[in-house]
Amino acid sequence: MNLSEMETDALNELFNIGLHRAAASLSDLTGQRVDVDLPRLWVCSMEELKDRLLEVVTGDLATVHQFFGGPMAGDAVLLLEYEKAVMLADLMTGGEVALGGRLDQSAREVITEIGNVVLSSCLGAFGNVLRVAVSFSVPRIHIESLDGMMRSVVIDSDQGVPYALVAATRFGLSELEISGYLIVVIGVKSLELVSQALTERLGA
């Protein structure tokens, strides 16, 4: 499944809208300016996903999974390297959590909430353009290896061959930038739906 350049641009815009909303929510939540932007976006198969992530992340990962259902269904993941997750939790709470460089339970909750805000903002933007309701499971945080993450990404088999929409994200706060990845795994059926909706919007 290939997306045209125009579709990729539109997808980029969709993620941008979602992340902009997420940044506003996070700024509101923390009382400090939080920027979330999207330097890169790509679409790939699950086999490719692992290879490409291997190039950009190392060590343990902190991931927040949120399954979503409705006409568009799949798994959405916010992926951060463990150390970056510690930094992010620490910065977001003004140095209140992340004792001794570890994600304790409070810090995990903080990351879960950040994941929830980012994932639901982005998927909400998808829902708007598709004019469908997207419903979510309760988000779960995992500390796992890349292999572990690949195994924990689950989608219903009736959605067809899974594809990954991967948005490299950058959280900017306190003059620092923390990079992470937002991965939306959907079946080819959902991807076609998205592609179709984007084409309609673009054609209009």
Added chain:
Amino acid sequence: MSMGAAAIPLFQPGPPAEALLHAGDLLDAGVLAVDTALVVRGWNHWLEGASGWSAEAVVGRPLLDVFPELAGSRAEAAFGRALEGETVVLAHRFHEYLLPLPAGAGFPGFARMQQSARLVPLFSAGQVEGAVAVVHDVSERVAREAELRTAMDRAEVASQAKSEFMAGMSHELRTPLAAIMGYSDLLEGEVVGPLSERQKEFMRRINAGARHLTGIIEEILTFSRIEAGREGVYPEPVDPAAIAADALALVEPQGNEKGLVILAVFPEHPIEAVSDAGKLRQILVNLLGNAVKFTDAGEVELRVRADAEAVTFEIRDTGPGIPPEYLERVFEPFTQVDASSTRAKGGTGLGLPVSRRLARLLGGDLEVESAVGRGSRFTLIVPLAPPAPGEDAGE
């Protein structure tokens, strides 16, 4: 894996709704259900215990009647979002609590129960029919974390104070020492009048003692600066082999006096590197000085070689060696293998800890191998270029 999109006809009578609410009674967490008008529809046993209100007293009343202070709060906004179909996570660090409930036993006064919460919309035939909030009491955890944080802060402050005290004290000690050395130099040089041979010998001893003490204080000072994170690195173009040759020249007389064979192997061509010459010299003088100091017979060898990335210095001696259990401890401050050797050989026990910390500041490292009765080999590796700023050059 549940999609959270399951249609549960919660507020119509029937088995699923009742089953859900009964299940909620089994949980060690608060379960609260509201309908789209934010009227309480479910209130589990846990909430009855925590709030003191029975389900009969609460169910059927608007949530904002039960808790007027929720009006306009983030908690109310979170319920609003859940009723729009969103799943919402409230981390205690951002929100402290969802429902204003009193904290349990062990939290005196009017403390609030600290909570983390999850809110999920309930759908029926694609429409949001209400929302369920699950609340966890995290008061004890928060108190425990706060204690831990205070303890860590205290330890940090104490360690900082210790480093500052050491740095301050070292300065205080150096000032009078400078006077002792300066005036004894003048006396020994007979600037103010002739001395007898015996008086000159005494002056020499005073001077040597003062210089030794200065060396020890310098070590303490360097160590406390490194520990306090105040030791800067000043890279410049240097030839590490030339610095090693200088360092060797400094300790050679002492080695010759003890009858040791001093060997040195340098590369044929000068090495071009960018590093902090002062720190490199300090490490090498320290390592070579130790080798000579602790070796009573045999040889001390220095080998210098470079590859494309780093220069390696090997300092080998035929001294007493270090027992395996002490091998890593030699890099810990105030440790000497044999406490009696401190008196016999002198020194602070800071030479090796300082050397390793300096080596790491330069982006390199210092390692040791040793065999008791046969001698030790210290290997110092220093990169040809300094680590990029911001890169962790520390431990």
